[in-house]
Amino acid sequence: MSTPPAADERYRLLIGDEWVRPDGAYEIVNPATEKVIGxxxxxxxxxxxxxxAAAR
Structure with missing residues (x-):
């Protein structure tokens, strides 16, 4: 298993009108090679x- 980048390094979630750090990250796996691609x-x-709630 690969080590994901720290949540604050690359990714944010848009909640309402605010970009927030996610609590974590999960692997994206290429099903043909079974290698982690992101x-x-x-x-x-x-x-x-x-x-x-913000989307309502």
Whole structure:
């Protein structure tokens, strides 16, 4: 397993009108080679709830 970059190094989540640091990141895997090709931000449950509330 690869080590993802620190959440504040590359990725942000847009919640309402604010860019926030995600709580983590998960691997993006190429299914043909099974190699890690990148990382995507992973929101916490609270961040997902806040984003849903802001979208209403």
């Amino acid at each position: 990382f995507a931000p992973e929101a916490s449950t609270d961040q997902a709830r806040r984003a849903a």
